[in-house]
Amino acid sequence: MIPYRPALTGAALAAAVWGGMTLAQQSDVFSFIPDGGRTILERWQDDGLPGDLAKSIRTEEATAATWRTRLDGTDLDQWDAATLAEYLEAYAPLDPEGDLPRDGRDMTLDLCQSCHIVTVVVTQDRSPEAWLGTMNSPSHIEIDVTETERQLLADYLTLNAGIPIDQIPPELRAGGASY
Ligand code: HEC
Numbered sequence: 001m002i003p004y005r006p007a008l009t010g011a012a013l014a015a016a017v018w019g020g021m022t023l024a025q026q027s028d029v030f031s032f033i034p035d036g037g038r039t040i041l042e043r044w045q046d047d048g049l050p051g052d053l054a055k056s057i058r059t060e061e062a063t064a065a066t067w068r069t070r071l072d073g074t075d076l077d078q079w080d081a082a083t084l085a086e087y088l089e090a091y092a093p094l095d096p097e098g099d100l101p102r103d104g105r106d107m108t109l110d111l112c113q114s115c116h117i118v119t120v121v122v123t124q125d126r127s128p129e130a131w132l133g134t135m136n137s138p139s140h141i142e143i144d145v146t147e148t149e150r151q152l153l154a155d156y157l158t159l160n161a162g163i164p165i166d167q168i169p170p171e172l173r174a175g176g177a178s179y
Helices: 011-020 023-027 037-047 051-059 064-071 078-091 104-111 128-135 147-160
Strands: none
Touching (some): 037 078, 037 104, 051 064, 078 104, 104 147, 128 147
């Protein structure tokens, strides 16, 4: 496991510039939650995904560890590389220019806020097995995800959750990390 990423662009910055932000920016209160594989890949596609990597993504199936070695030495930082590697394990081969399936962050925002505040989720530092255990608990077993999505969500949260409470926007701290 890697230590939690330094908050260069997340809540710390958001808090610093909050007063000067437009309403649209303020409404994205979830910007502190790190990007998932879909967004990382879309961003990279826009910025110029290297051709050989695009070809691998389009044609190959591989483990996250193998994708990780291919992403080493590219422009991605280690957190984005680790997150994207899990996404590619779940979905490659896939067309990086196509309509990409939802990633762990998408699922967290779509599926994990209806019964409790998302803070309950993103502040937990857990192993993949523990996240799968949470997903299989009686409170969560009914959540509509495929096996692939369940595993991807566990891998995404292992890498990207465990966010320190002082990096959570104040309005999402109300009542603490409670239900
Ligand atoms: C259908 C309602 C519901 C949804 C949707 C839901 N939760 Fe929960 N969650 C609960 C309830 C109820 C509790 C408190 C009881 C418990 O711990 O099972 C809880 C507690 C938790 C906890 C803290 C307790 C524990 O199990 O460690 C975590 C972490 C958690 N949820 C993660 C998630 C994630 C991840 C998602 C999205 C995939 C999610 N929840 C979506 C109902 C829900």
